[in-house]
Amino acid sequence: MLLAGAMAQASEGLRIESLKRCGDLLDTRRQDWCLTVRGLSAQPPTLKLGDKTIPSSAVVREGDRLRLRLDSSERQSGPLWLEHGTRTSNAVWLTLRNSHVLAAGPDEVARNMDGLTTYVNLVSLLIEERHDGRQEAERLAGKYGAKVVGSIAPLNLYQLRLPARNLEQRDALVLRLDSEASVDAVVIEESAPEQAEQERPHTPPRDSDEWAANRFLDAVDFYQRRLPGKQAVIQPQPLRIGLIERDVDFDSPDFADYLGACAIPRTCLYARDADQPDTHGTTVAGILAAGWNNGGNTGFLRGLEPASGGFEVIVERNSDAGITANIAASVNLVEDGVRVLNWSWGIHRVGTRNAKGDEVDSLLRSGLAMGGYEELLEEFFLWLRKSHPDVLVVNSAGNGSTFAGTDDYRLPSSFITEQLLVVGGHQRAQGGERAVDDPAFAVRRSSSNMDMRVDITAAACTHASTLEAGQPGAVHCGTSYATPMVTGLVAAMLSINPNLQPEQVRMLLRRSAMSIGDQHDFERMDAEDLTAPILPSERGYQLGDKDVGRSARLDMQKALDLALESRERVR
Template sequence: MPEPLRLESLKRCGDLLQSQHQDWCLTVRGLGNATPQLKLGAKVIPADKVQREGENLRLRLDSADYQSGPLWLQDGPRASNAAWLTLRNSHVLAAGTDEVAKNMDGLTTYVDLVSVLIEEDRDGRQEAERLAHKYGATVVGSIAPLNLYQLRLPAKDLVQRDALVLRLGSETSVDAVVIEESSAEETEQAAVHPEEPKKPALDSDEWAANRFLDAVNYYQRRIPGRQPPIQPQPVRIGLIERDVDFDTTDFADYLGACSPPRTCVYARDADKPDNHGTTVAGILAARWEDSGNTGFLRGLDKTSGGFEVIVERNSDAGITANIAASVNLVEDGVRVLNWSWGIHRVGAKDIKGDDVDSLLRSGIAMGGYEELLEEFFLWLRKEHPDVIVVNSAGNGASFSGSDEYRLPSSFITEQLLVVGGHQRSEHTGVAVDDPAYAVKRSSSNIDMRVDITAAACAHASTTNAGQQGAVHCGTSYATPMVAGLLAAMLSINPQLQPEQLRMLLRRSAMTIGDNHDFEQMDAEDLTAPILPSERRYQLNDKDVGRSARLDMQKALDLAAQSRDRVR
């Protein structure tokens, strides 16, 4: 059995600011003596554009000759996984191990790489070069649509860096300086909590609480059966994750060429089957087998117009890279972005008044991130008002809407939908639409900024067929349930705008939590309480005042009805 061919790393190298002639560096596992053929979308890349050193390949592409698309390798009968190669030009550098240091909060932080947000009335590139020249720095990366430029400072330690950051920040042309602190993957629980929430049993049907199978059945049978029949459209979804393990049974058949009308997954290959990206992507796209995860969009394959699931995190440069990847994906036509990540400020409190101890960032970093995210959402509203970002509320048992303490979920914009997590309750014999059918997962962040809750637990993918995947829980895994559903709704009616999508989700929602959510003293608002306007203006509807729980089947039904209704 020959070793499989896997594309493990794909990133821009050389001059990141050069948009015409782009250099790309690849790391490939399983290369033979001969260099395999490389394909970008439908085009074969000429062999003279490819250089090889051992397991590493380097490509030079002229961006005028190609379009963004999936890149994969073909070596006789062996095909690799495909990763998305974007010809858009937002790229930032990640720091190496010798370019970081521990700050006073004990957090890992970048020493010489910082980014400056230039005021929008200035020519960003020109101004960045001027500042670089003035302070002895070099411009090494950019997110030009947001007027953000990354500088490498002449700083050897944090004292020198902070001095330069202060001076840069006081320049009139600089809106904010963004410093980067370590990674921002939303782990299940980054620290061990004294009261670790219980995970459900392996055989617990968590997704029944969101009517997952009912929704798949509805889409397969009712969408083609409507009069006139609906022709579902293809939809692109972006997942801000690192990679996916293509050696699992869930993803084994996504190798080589793939194009709608089937579901496609484009990602770098991961080495572990139970990593964050594989589980998040699996909730959307895993094969329906007896083991591992089960992908919602994959279940719609025979009926849908196809879904392209693009897993992309740019370089590993933390939040700045997440935003760079998001900008490129949106410019490449993504309608739904899945952000299963978020951060808390040092000093954030949980609902019991104790310190949150996971995914912390210092005050100076949070200030920069806040400005960066604000620029991103302003740009999104102006240039791409039809894109929706789905974000996890977080697992700090805290408040997702306290703006000085939690990002990005505290932002108030129609284009950001925040998802909390629930688990099946101990009550047996209750109907699925009973509020007691599911309970808030005790570590899920809550409050009025959360738009909806979804099942927080999923099965990890496995390497062998017939194996039971371990149960993973967290708001990270509730988020793609909602992102996948929104993509399915958009495939039915591509005209739906972000605020309409939110409205349909909440109008179709089942409930969770106790009543009387309007009264602050005894309320535990798991989400924004359901309003009379979301229940046909019936003031005495039993759902009013309760929190919202995702109903996937009803939401699809409302999306189908929305095609005929003029608002």
């Protein structure tokens, strides 16, 4: 029996399903990491971090779990994977940065008056910048009988475990903490865990070619042919991209060749393993990195090989601690060199109404939680502007058929900053043959959030990955899937011209955009435009241009062309 079990494990794939900080999250030097691994055999595997082997003395095994102890002063962040004989696991990104927060356990959550799941004894404090955040958090923890258990130190945020057993006790402590002069805001989580943002089933026919509306294949062909051309050969630069998602199914043929070591200049993908191929993270990552001609998804960045300088796509979520974990992961990724962040997520305040006046009923948070999230996101973008002004965040507009730019009701898309690009969703128009640049070629996806805060729109529907090669995947729709289309394009543009700044990227996307929908003047306050209307300045200052006043639809090929031109000048 033991021999049979060992043989079965040896034939099973080796997969890292979970990786997270454990032990003392505040210890910046001695870091403990806990892994859950599927397919471990009786013999210990070899662990690789980057190009170095982790010594067996640093690894403790407990069943299907491994615990690592690393000295951050001796190592660098990088991909971690396992090897055992001929088997190799998926690689996950192990960051040695220090932003980590805890998720609540099942007995540490409760339902609030809005019927939402909320944390009972874990909250986060944003400390005023004039204070030493760690020192002040420890002082407050001592004063209120709490304990500091996590942090996002670059934002001066510290997570406390409160001595609260129910929401009444928590709210009393939150009220007192919020009144402290040193506390800018108290962040309360309402998720267990945070759901990804996608649309309820309402899909186009399986054979519809949604990506044609953004000239996807034209862009791939342009990149492959123009960059290594005989005249003015361009050497694309490698680029690192961060996806705030949970995991990817490496058993799908779309990702089968991403196991083990991966080196630039190819596309590399680092992620925890998912248990099925049609998860949100698998689909989002697939739009960037899935192999071609395997059925299922088709990755834009993968299609740019071998002309590209290589892309590293890092799928990371930190923990299941909701929005705070999303921000912690984002901070770590940026500090690890990520240039573009993909945020296919967002939340609505309870009571948000859509364009028809009906209440939005998904991805809701209370006013109390939204207030803390708004302060947290503001601190993140202030930090980004000060410390990493070249990083761009690409965010989904959402699927509530409401307004993306109303800060009272929608986060994070309502933030006004040059480092946040907001993406709406469109779909192919039904009936009749039209040229791709005809504004009627595509129409607004009825569920897509809209208004002046949306910068660009992209195809909202894609095929999910499958477990068998050659099978067409189920169609998934939502602004979550329009967003990585833009993220991939932005990464390709930056690989051509790494000197482009966020405001220049937005300008090139808007200048290159095709139009969609009816033409409106600029006085209609009730117009349901999908994006900010195209301006005369985005059409060579031609007031009579046919695109002026219409919404902007992504043109991937023309955007790459303008990125190439921008190497000489950016207007």
